[in-house]
Amino acid sequence: MQSDFKEAEINPLFVRGPSLGLRLLLSIVLAFVLMFSDYRYQHMDKVRSVLTVAVTPLQWAVDLPTQLWSWGATVFSDRNALLDENAMLKERALLLSSKNQRMAWLIAENIRLRELLNAQDGYDDRFMLGEVIGLDSDAFLHQVLINKGRNDGVYEGQAVVDVLGLVGQVVAVSAFTSRVLLIADTSHAVPVVVNRNGFRAIASGTGSMNSLQLTHVPETADIREGDLLVTSGLGGRFPPGYPVAELNTVEHQPGKPFAKVTARPLAQLERSRYVLLLNPREPTPLPEEGGQKNKATASPAESQPETPDNPEAPLSDQNTSGDNT
Incomplete structure (x- = not known):
């Protein structure tokens, strides 16, 4: 019996650790240290990049049930539904083909008119397909995660569109x-023009997926409900001509210099599974440690930074909220 009491004293059933208040205090201190380090020191970007790579398999695993469900729905879908969808797609293809018959003539005419006006050549945009694999859990942020990264030629500030x-x-x-x-995020803004008359404005997010607002629109501006807003190309971040939104309300306020204008985004922000990334660059994998050491010991002439292919593309996180020009 005495030996049993000694064993119970040596190996207690419940071991009391640090109090919950102390654990909470340590967690708060650690969180503030990490936030300060992230704000103050640039090397935390490498840590964040490594952690993002580490959680990539987890993100793929979370997306796996959706992929399996989509595959199962495709395999076991009803034959009649597939036939109806096939007929609808054929009809749409014929309609697009009829509209495309005059496209070559219109392109040639546009080129001739540009030559007569001595205008700048249009954009030759390239595309890369991406898939949405995650959503941001913060209710106040409107961000999505896609399955393309630096190794595929994606860069910060790259424009993204859907169909x-x-x-x-x-x-x-x-x-x-x-x-x-x-x-739709409140920190995002994009320069737009009214497709009908070329009136320029700034479309800002409101936090709602179904609404954008146009800021500082003069009371006398020629805008109407139903006007199409397209990207203007100002600032060089978004290529011109891509649809952005459709005006749904134009409220003139007597005695005030600006009208209250809202628009409905055309993109399916909450439902798009696939997106297009415009003008991808050449893939740039992460440099190896040996390459960094060689770069540090290189001569001043060799260590000068190279000029990026697109100098107008943003290279810092300070301008990720859109163009405000």
Whole structure:
């Protein structure tokens, strides 16, 4: 019996650790230290990039049930539904083909008119397909995660569209994934023009997926409900001509210099599964440690930074909220 009491004293059933208040205090201190380090020191970007790569398999695993469900729905879908969808797609293809018959003539005419006006050549945009694999859990942020990253040629500030219009822009890039800020976010703004008359404005996010607002629109501006807003190309971040939104309310306020204008985004911000990234660059994988050491010991002439292919693309996180020009 005495030996049993000694064993119970040596191996107690419940071991009392630090109090909950002390654990909470340590967690708060650690959180503030990490936030200060992230704000103050640039090397935390490398840590964030490494952590993002580390959680990429987890993100793929979370997306796996959706992929399996989509595959199962495709395999076991009803034959009649597939036939109806096939007929609808054929009809749509014929309609687009009829509209495309005069496209070559219109393009040639546009080129001739540009030559007569001595205008600048239009944009030759390239595309890369991406898939949405995650959503931001913060209710006050409108961001999505896509399965393309630095190794695929994605860069910060890259414009993202879907089949209907502008979705947003890339704000964070890791090796295999990227984070896209949607145009509905309150920190996002994009220069637009009214397609009917060329009136320029700034479309800002309101925090709602179904509404944008146009800031500082003069009371006498020629805008109407139903006008189409497209990207203006000002600032060089968003190529011109991509649909953004459709005006749904224009409220003139007597005695005030600006009208209250709201618009409805055309892109399916809450439902788009696939997106297009405009003008991807050549893939740039992360440099190895040996390459960094060689760069540090290189001569001053060799260590000068190279000029980027697109000098207008943003290279810092300070301008990820859109163009305000």
